Every structure is written in structure tokens, then in C-alpha cells.
Amino acid sequence: MTHPQQAPSGPRSALLPADAEPAGSGTDTRGPRLASVVVFVHDLDDSVDFYRELLRMEVTVRTTSAALLVGRNGFQVYVRTVGPRAAHPVGHVGAQYVIWTADGPEDFQRCERVLKARSDHVYTSHGEGFTVIEGRDPSGLPVLVAYPGPDEVARLEIIARYYA
Template sequence: MAIDPVRLNHAVLFVADLDRAVDFYTEVFGMAVAAREAGAKAAFLRLPRSGNHHDLGLFGVGPGAPPRRRGGIGLYHLAWQVDTIEELAAARDQLVAVGAYIGESSHGATKSVYGVDPDGNEFEIMWMLPRTDWGSWEHEAPVEALDLEAELGRWSGVRTAGALVQDTARREGQA
């Protein structure tokens, strides 16, 4: 019988400098530190709209650890989904502003921008078309140039990430 998970609950990364990595993910992604484990040199972070205990674990291994080798065996990247195409454009701007932007592409049903954290861990920030608009991309995943301006014009205001949990700070800020 196959294992039947609902979703990927969290990812864990080894990082050279725990505080630097925490600063990056809290600044760039707006994550909050849900917990720290001093003995394990670990921090567990939660996305602002997540109902999860933590979405990302970071374990500090120190600067002497071998660097990640691009193209080697192991994790290639994490993909974080945003709710609107406008959020994708804002993510690209934020990545450019902090020097973490490395590219963008269209995969048909998804539109993506890519970045790296201070340890070279690559990540994707992606927006998905409405399911009814996948068409031939149902079974395709091309890698093509992304025309984000055109996508903004076509998909502005369309939400596709489903129900999101709003954190207390955001709700209080809107009150």
C-alpha cells in the first residue's frame, strides 16, 4: 500500500551561519521564528500566512562545512507558492533588492522566479494558473522565458493558492 501524504509539511536546510540564515528568511520571506533549539543549533520558521507550526527548519553547522555543490546529488530547490501574480512580481523585486535573484521562467501552468539564500540554497517562488486554464500544460512542464509584465496584464487579481491562514499581526494591522 502506498503512503498517502496530504502535502509536504516543511523543509530543513543545513546552513553555515544560523543567525545569518534566520535574518535572510525573516527579512526576505517575512517568516517568524516559531522556535529555537539552542542545543541543536536550530531554528524553526513559519510563513506569515501559514497555519503550520513551522515551514522551514534551519540547522547551523558552522562555516567549516563543505559548500553545497550545484548539480550534485541532493535537494535542488524549494518552491514557495504565492497567491497572486502581483505577489510574484513583488517577490522578484524583493529578491533583486537583496541581491538574491538568479532568474525566472514560465513552466506553462506555473510562473516562477528564482533566488538563492546566503548559503547558496536555491529556491523558487511560483504562482500557479487557475486549474481550469492549464489546458495542454496539464501534462507538460516547459521551461520558457517569462514575460511577467504580460502575465500581470492577463492574470491581475486572480487568486489561486486557495484558503490562506492570516496571522494575528496582519489581521490586527487591518483592523
């Protein structure tokens, strides 16, 4: 794991660039936040069932080739089928992983049970004050759930597994 040279104090400060102005300094440091993720999958029905159970989301729109799942916080997951032979090249340009944050310790344990029951591969790693569990969705894509989230425990390290 790689550690930063100077660890800032407080959970939110670890998420801001070193040259960002502190809150209340007259400069607004807030920016866009992630609202949606698009996941290309092999089988729409299996994947929708998986993500609904794991993420506790509801299907709000569905077609023959796509579905929109929405969580209670408004976050969206678009699930789009691309067929059983479509490849997912790891290591190419673009997002490789999405890490979800469990709602609490009980929710983290529930996510762990879902991943162990529905996933061929489950891996657990521990960071400074947080834990990440990794499983696979029905298309073999990595699905990661962490607890506590970065808003509760600052990430002061980079987990080597995700960049090695």
C-alpha cells in the same frame, strides 16, 4: 523543456500518476503532503532574517544553532547552521531545489523584490501559464518562487534548467 506524451486535463490530474484512480472511484488517491523542509546554512541569523522576510514566516523555536520558522498554513522550515565552510554539492543524490508558490500576483512581485534586493543572482523563467523566479539565500542556496502554483495551473512540462 520536455513535454509528456499525453497531457491530462485539469490542474490536479497532472500531479497524479497515470495509473491513479480518479477521485470518487472508491480508491483514495490522497497521500502524504510535504510539511517541513530542513535547510543547512552558513549563518543562522542572516538566513533566518532572509527566510522570514521572503516566506513571511514566524520563528517559533530558536537555539544557538537552529531555528524553526512556521508559516500561516502550518508549513515549517527548519534552519540549521553548519558553519561558514560547509559545502552544498549540487548534482548529488537528494533534494536539490524547493519551489515555493506565491500567494497571488502581488505576493509574487513582493518575493521578486526581496530576491532582487537580497540576492546576488536572480533568474526568471516562464513555463506554460506560470513564472518562476530564482534567487540565492545568504548561503548561496537556490531559492525559487513560482506563480501561479501547481494547484492553479498544471505543470505540463519540465523546465530544462533544473535537470540539464
